[in-house]
Amino acid sequence: MSQTQVEQASQRIASLLQEQTSRWADIDTAQVDRLDNAALYLLCGAGLVELRFRGRGWTDQIALDFEATASGVWIDYERQSILPDEVRRAVPAWGGRAVAVQLQPMLQARLTTLGQETRRQAETDADAFVLALFVCKHPVRGRVTVRIVGNESPAPGAVPQDVIAGGGIVQALQDMVTAQRDIAAAVRVGGGPRPQLPPVEATHNADFTIVKWYGTQYTFALGVQSQTVQALWGEWEKSGLGLHQQTIRNQVDAEKDNFRLDTVFRNHPAFGTMIQKAGDGRYSLAPPRSKQKTAVRQNHV
Structure with a gap:
C-alpha cells in the first residue's frame, strides 16, 4: 500500500467503527468494497465487532444449514478456523469428520461491549491511524457459537479436509493481512512514535x-x-x-x-x-x- 492507501484504510477502519452500534446491522459483503470487508474483519479480530452469519456445512454424507456468531480471530489469512470445530460440536454425529463450510455473503455486525468502549475513546482521544494501529496490533482469541437451522440434504461431494469458502472471505482475508502489514510498516517509517489509545480497561x-x-x-x-x-x-x-x-x-x-x-x-x-x-x-x-x-x-x- 502507498501512504495514501494506508491513510484510506485507516480512515475506513475508524469510519466503520463509528457506523456500528450495539444493535445488529445488515452488511452485504458482495456489495461493499474490498477495503470495507477488510476493515470489518480487522475490527472483528480485535474483538470490537461481533459478526452473525449463515452458511451451509457438510461432511461427505450430509449437508445442513447453520447460523453462527463470531468475534475475535475466528479465522486467519490461511483460512484456518475454529468454525468447523464448532459445527462439529453442534452436530455430534459429525465428530471426527472433515467439514466443509460455504458462507453466505449477507451478514450482520454489531459492537461488542469492548467495541462500544473503544468507540467512545476514539471519538475524543485518537486519530484514525492510531485506532487502525491499535486494531491491527491487538488481536483477541476467537469465539464462535453455532446453531443448526436444518434443511438437511445429501452432501454435494467428498470433504477430504476442513475448508471454508464463500462470502468473499478469501479476498477479505488477503486484504486484511495487507492492511495489517502496511499500517504497521507506516509506523516504522513515520518518523517517531505516535500517541496511543487509552488503555483498554x-x-x-x-x-x-x-x-x-x-x-x-x-x-x-x-x-x-x-x-x-x-x-x-x-x-x-x-x-x-x-x-x-x-x-x-x-x-x-x-x-x-x-x-x-x-x-x-x-x-x-x-x-x-x-x-x-x-x-x-x-x-x-x-x-x-x-x-x-x-x-x-x-x-x-
Whole structure:
C-alpha cells in the first residue's frame, strides 16, 4: 500500500467503527468494497465487532444449514478456523469428520461491549491511524457459537479436509493481512512514535487466569474458576448482562450436582466486586462505578 492507501484504510477502519452500534446491522459483503470487508474483519479480530452469519456445512454424507456468531480471530489469512470445530460440536454425529463450510455473503455486525468502549475513546482521544494501529496490533482469541437451522440434504461431494469458502472471505482475508502489514510498516517509517489509545480497561489473557478489570488485576485458578470467568465475560461482551449459575454449570462442570458461584469463588477478592449477584442465582461482571488505582490481588485457592 502507498501512504495514501494506508491513510484510506485507516480512515475506513475508524469510519466503520463509528457506523456500528450495539444493535445488529445488515452488511452485504458482495456489495461493499474490498477495503470495507477488510476493515470489518480487522475490527472483528480485535474483538470490537461481533459478526452473525449463515452458511451451509457438510461432511461427505450430509449437508445442513447453520447460523453462527463470531468475534475475535475466528479465522486467519490461511483460512484456518475454529468454525468447523464448532459445527462439529453442534452436530455430534459429525465428530471426527472433515467439514466443509460455504458462507453466505449477507451478514450482520454489531459492537461488542469492548467495541462500544473503544468507540467512545476514539471519538475524543485518537486519530484514525492510531485506532487502525491499535486494531491491527491487538488481536483477541476467537469465539464462535453455532446453531443448526436444518434443511438437511445429501452432501454435494467428498470433504477430504476442513475448508471454508464463500462470502468473499478469501479476498477479505488477503486484504486484511495487507492492511495489517502496511499500517504497521507506516509506523516504522513515520518518523517517531505516535500517541496511543487509552488503555483498554477490561482485558484478559488467553485462558482467563489473569484479568485486568478497571484498574485491578485478578488471578483465577485454571479450571472451574477461569472457565466461569470466561463464560461470564462472553455474555458481558455480547449483551452486557449475566448468566444463571446453572447455565454456567452446564458449560464448565456439568457433572457437579451442587454448583454455586459463592462456593467456586469463596474468599476470592473478585467475588462481590468484579463478579456480582444479579438476581436469584444470576451473576454478571460489573464495572466499578468509579475507577480505582491499580492493585494486584491474588486468589485464595
